[in-house]
Amino acid sequence: MCEIFMEKIFYQKLFSAICDAIDVAKSVETENQSYNIFEVLKIQDKEVLICRLLGDLLDPSGRHCLGEKPLAIFLRQIGYDRAFSSEELRSARVVLEEVIDENRRIDLVIYVKNFVLPIEVKIWAGDQKNQLRDYYFHFEKENQSHIDKICYLTPDGREPSPYSCNGLSLDQIQILSFRDDIAAWLDEVLGVVENQRIRTTLEEFREVIKSMYKENRIFNELIDILKLGKDDGFLSNDAIKAVVAILSANENEQLWENIRRAYLRHALRFDTSEYELVDDDRRVKDGHSIFVVKKQGKTVAWICVDTNLYIVAERIKTENRGCWSGDNDYYWRYLCPNGLKKTYALKKANLQILNYDSIELGEYLDEIDLSGAVVC
Template sequence: MVYNNLFQALEKIDQAATEEASNTKYGFNIFSILRRDDEEVGLHSKFLAELLSPTGSHGMDAFQKLFIDQVVNVAFKNKDEKRLPLCLNQPYTCQTEVAITNSGRIDIILKNNENIIVVENKINAYDQRAQLQRYYEACRNMNYEPENIYILYLNKYGDPVSTYSKGNLKDSDFAQISYKEDVANWLDACIIEAKPYPHIEHTLLQYRRLVGKLTGDTRSAKMKQAHIELLYQKDNFKLAHELSESLVSFQIDLQKKLWQELQEVLKKKGYDFNFCDENLQLCDRNKKIKNYYKPQKPSRKYGIQCKIGSLEEYDINCFIQVYKNVYFGMISSREGRPIGYPSSLNNLATQIGSLNIPIVGNTKEWALGGDLKPTQPIQFDKIKSLYKIANNNDRAQWIEQTTDEIVSFIESVKSLGLIDVQSATNTSHNTV
């Protein structure tokens, strides 16, 4: 009963926040109207650079100083003893989309005679080969000393940069920041600074709401304060803490349900998928999923696979896999082991990549022609991503839609007429 009272109070706060948002037209957002919410260059890099420029149309240098103080200095604190905190009274010029000879384009550069700050802005784009290394070398070619080069890798949640992208840079050569924490907190400070100028304040508020929408944090400051006040009442803080200790157990159980239900629905649609590790070997489902949430993070690559057919001496399999996101694609294997597909499968890979479907990547070492994410992406390590599947009815709808997309993809590949589908075997195997 006490837990029910807490949930009912939270529901009232949520309803009040929803009604207020509707009544005050918070849905109106000039950024969303003019651009896609996730447009890196034309929206986010351009607007961030405008805020960071001391000669920007806002006419304020405070935004840059706050960024140096609250983002750059904090991100590089304790990274390298040779680096001293940047002085807030040394202004930086700011440019966006800066072309660097043989190094591509840098999203945002702040620089003065002594220091240079590079911001690599990643929202949906893939990492590029040795991208941060190339930017670092470009800064060195501009005669900046290593201790005066500050490279920031910005993405939605602060996900780590890949080895592929950082190249030979040491971890102390760059820092990772996020929209969810670093940019959001900086914007909150900028909004306070802009209060004497309502036109600037309201523009920042709209962009701050867009960042919240982008990262899944749509709670208003008023709603957060209501939550805080609720936790002060009676034993609510104790109850909330007790519930929080069961969150990981719930996530483990939820992920188990999702994989099992995916397999069941796919089997009804004619495809018998088996739970396996990244090497397509049957494995202990319970152990794999439990390990996913351990702090040391052992291999987080596993999923379900089904043989679709063969081409020459290779099996062609559909593999639905999890790493950070759930994604799916076609992979080749021989004698039950996945392989980097040989040149003899290039035509199949090209044809799959040319299908009229939203292929999101092209990894020669893995997916034939690229891989796909569900229309409603899922990230098991992001709590808010799980909202859409926590409820039984919502999860059933997600599974129905996603399995339709997977089956449609499989049928599209089969329709190319390049693989021998008669060789496919849908023999079921038991996993522990």
């Protein structure tokens, strides 16, 4: 019994962490009511695309038409103490995914005059063995360019692991964060932007950075709780056991089906003195039915989910048939929460169930012709 009790505590803590993640996602959504194309494309999950955008903004020849201004602001923002003239900055080059030995690639490399500033970006990917060390000494061996530091850019400004540095001192690394350095840089660049289209793009990118940092913080906290860092190896523990159990339970969607069933029992609104919902484990209607709606023991309708939530009935009152789709075999209509005038996707896990707790069913049941209802 003690072991079962302890397992329940771990699950409760895990669910608490998941709720925190949901609250963060909802707060970001609430703060940003505008349509953000970067959010739609989930650019915050794609390091390559983020590096391309950063690279173009830093490139004096980029499509932003701001010349060397973004690069000059960036170098000043990070405290790079080399003094360059405007002409030298205008001649700067920004290289994406520069290939070095063994076909490895550095995310961003800035060349100004005879100086080089490599930038390694880490959002979700982990550090690689000797990565920063090898990158730094690759440029140090180059005779054409001088390297002062290598930049290590992450959402929250965390330090690189010894696994990546392997003897490289922190004096040789410039630690940067999207949260502080890139956000502040974008704020200052916005101060010199006049083109409204470019301004909107940068503002949307800044919003993505904000959500990226919050998501990354939660992700790193979970990694820490689960002890999945490179230095931890793999230690079997109760937290991992809880996560794996949840993932396994949802592999065939049984977990979501149970959540969805409980949610619909709570949310569907109808006269419970006349009708009842009965679990349809046999999935009678096309394999999609979740509940049978019954009245005095007779089957009236089926509540179904294919991609979206809908109701199926075999007979509809003549005056109401225009509102239903189907033919003489059966009729159907989408069911939506009150206030949501569109389809309601419930085949896969959907966080919208946290926002809508009322789905009108009674008015649809009133449109059904009960003359042919049978006991089953």
